[in-house]
Amino acid sequence: DAGVTQSPTHLIKTRGQQVTLRCSPKSGHDTVSWYQQALGQGPQFIFQYYEEEERQRGNFPDRFSGHQFPNYSSELNVNALWLGDSALYLCASSLLTGSIADTQYFGPGTRLTVL
Amino acid sequence: QQQVKQSPQSLIVQKGGISIINCAYENTAFDYFPWYQQFPGKGPALLIAIRPDVSEKKEGRFTISFNKSAKQFSLHIMDSQPGDSATYFCAARPSGTYKYIFGTGTRLKVLA
Numbered sequence A: 001d002a003g004v005t006q007s008p009t010h011l012i013k014t015r016g017q018q019v020t021l022r023c024s025p026k027s028g029h030d031t032v033s034w035y036q037q038a039l040g041q042g043p044q045f046i047f048q049y050y051e052e053e054e055r056q057r058g059n060f061p062d063r064f065s066g067h068q069f070p071n072y073s074s075e076l077n078v079n080a081l082w083l084g085d086s087a088l089y090l091c092a093s094s095l096l097t098g099s100i101a102d103t104q105y106f107g108p109g110t111r112l113t114v115l
Numbered sequence B: 001q002q003q004v005k006q007s008p009q010s011l012i013v014q015k016g017g018i019s020i021i022n023c024a025y026e027n028t029a030f031d032y033f034p035w036y037q038q039f040p041g042k043g044p045a046l047l048i049a050i051r052p053d054v055s056e057k058k059e060g061r062f063t064i065s066f067n068k069s070a071k072q073f074s075l076h077i078m079d080s081q082p083g084d085s086a087t088y089f090c091a092a093r094p095s096g097t098y099k100y101i102f103g104t105g106t107r108l109k110v111l112a
Helices: none
Strands: A004-008 A011-015 A019-024 A030-038 A044-050 A053-057 A064-068 A075-076 A089-093 A109-114 B004-007 B011-012 B020-025 B031-036 B043-049 B056-059 B063-065 B072-077 B084-093 B105-112
Touching: A011 A019, A019 A089, A019 A109, A030 A075, A044 B004, A064 B004, A075 A089, B004 B084, B011 B020, B020 B084, B020 B105, B031 B063, B043 B056, B043 B063, B043 B072, B072 B084
Parallel strands: A011 A109, B011 B105
Antiparallel strands: A004 A019, A019 A075, A030 A044, A030 A089, A044 A053, A064 A075, A089 A109, B004 B020, B020 B072, B031 B043, B031 B084, B056 B063, B063 B072, B084 B105
């Protein structure tokens, strides 16, 4: 059973460029969340997608946008990159059960470096 | 601003010893408190989690203690092993939301 997969593993971009990161959720999961993890910090919530719609958003600017496809996979897009966007971007998937304990399973992340 | 404060930043423990990591929160409206373990180059992996109506939960060598009145919760790793060397994050989920707020992490090193 494949866990959460993310691509690419590493990415180098320059300031002002745009980037798209991809995530495939764990088999059977229908919800995808994206987090940004700066070096030496804990992950910070960007947004969550369920049924192809953004269900909740964290404190990130509109330059960060996403999409969820009918097969539950998801993309994170970041426009007008700046140096501060350099981080590990984590995707987490979960299954909406209505239970309080909807465990989020994280992928290995995409390391984005902005020069 | 909802926050979760985690301490210590780093911890060194002898093999077989007890590792203790503490977290405190400032907002009472959290409904779920998971702990994650992260190895270099990997994403965080769920270790153990607790609800606020439970004071303690144990799974193998890992125990969460929860003090609702003090707004604190801690992770105890009994019989710590070199393979436990990793970064540990506490997290909390605000009630009625789908996001987790993470602490800043504790880098644990268990000496052989």
